[in-house]
Amino acid sequence: xxxxxxxxxxxxxxxxxxxxxxxxxxxxxxxxxxxxxxxxxxxxxxxxxxxxxxxxxxxxxxxxxxxxxxxxxxxxxxxxxxxxxxxxxxxxxxxxxxxxxxxxxxxxxxxxxxx
Amino acid sequence: xxxxxxxxxxxxxxxxxxxxxxxxxxxxxxxxxxxxxxxxxxxxxxxxxxxxxxxxxxxxxxxxxxxxxxxxxxxxxxxxxxxxxxxxxxxxxxxxxxxxxxxxxxxxxxx
Numbered sequence: 001x002x003x004x005x006x007x008x009x010x011x012x013x014x015x016x017x018x019x020x021x022x023x024x025x026x027x028x029x030x031x032x033x034x035x036x037x038x039x040x041x042x043x044x045x046x047x048x049x050x051x052x053x054x055x056x057x058x059x060x061x062x063x064x065x066x067x068x069x070x071x072x073x074x075x076x077x078x079x080x081x082x083x084x085x086x087x088x089x090x091x092x093x094x095x096x097x098x099x100x101x102x103x104x105x106x107x108x109x110x111x112x113x114x115x
Numbered sequence: 116x117x118x119x120x121x122x123x124x125x126x127x128x129x130x131x132x133x134x135x136x137x138x139x140x141x142x143x144x145x146x147x148x149x150x151x152x153x154x155x156x157x158x159x160x161x162x163x164x165x166x167x168x169x170x171x172x173x174x175x176x177x178x179x180x181x182x183x184x185x186x187x188x189x190x191x192x193x194x195x196x197x198x199x200x201x202x203x204x205x206x207x208x209x210x211x212x213x214x215x216x217x218x219x220x221x222x223x224x225x226x
Binding site for chain 2: 031035040042048058090103104107108109
């Protein structure tokens with residue numbers, strides 16, 4: 001079972017370059033999320049998509065854009081990378097149940113360094 | 116004020132010891148609570164959900180105190196394999212779908 005798959009696993013960018021982080025889940029989940037994790041800061045929500053066709057900003061959306069391409073895929077784009085975006089990025093998904101908030105299933109993460 | 120706060124530790128305990136972690140949350144309207152485990156350089160994985168009446172899963176016991184807005188995790192008979200960072204997670208009532216993560220508590224179980 002693949003679960004949540006993220007690509008790439010590692011990436012080094014120069015300041016100003018752009019890139020897209022890809023995420024796909026095969027669990028038929030409605031909701032998908034992008035988090036970043038920095039030392040001493042914990043996991044912070046960048047964007048989330050409650051269902052296909054909708055996206056919402058999280059705690060730290062500046063400098064990022066997202067696309068919910070279909071139910072399976074949720075991509076995160078950095079248009080002009082900055083050193084402050086050096087981080088580990090996690091994609092996650094969950095199956096929404098009315099009246100309840102189920103736990104998240106995470107991908108393996110993308111380690112991004114911006115020089 | 117951070118939505119979810121945890122003691123970062125590290126907690127260093129010998130094998131077989133009992134250890135407890137606490138976590139406080141700021142929004143009294145939160146309804147969903149979880150403990151996640153994260154191993155070094157790995158993704159977080161669900162350890163257990165936390166229910167109002169408290170719940171147990173083997174050596175792990177989770178408690179919720181709504182009046183004081185805190186959650187606890189008790190690990191009995193610690194194993195070397197329990198060494199990890201434990202993340203307290205609480206839903207954000209303002210968003211409906213987002214979860215707020217604490218910074219995590221580091222546990223090291225030694226022989």
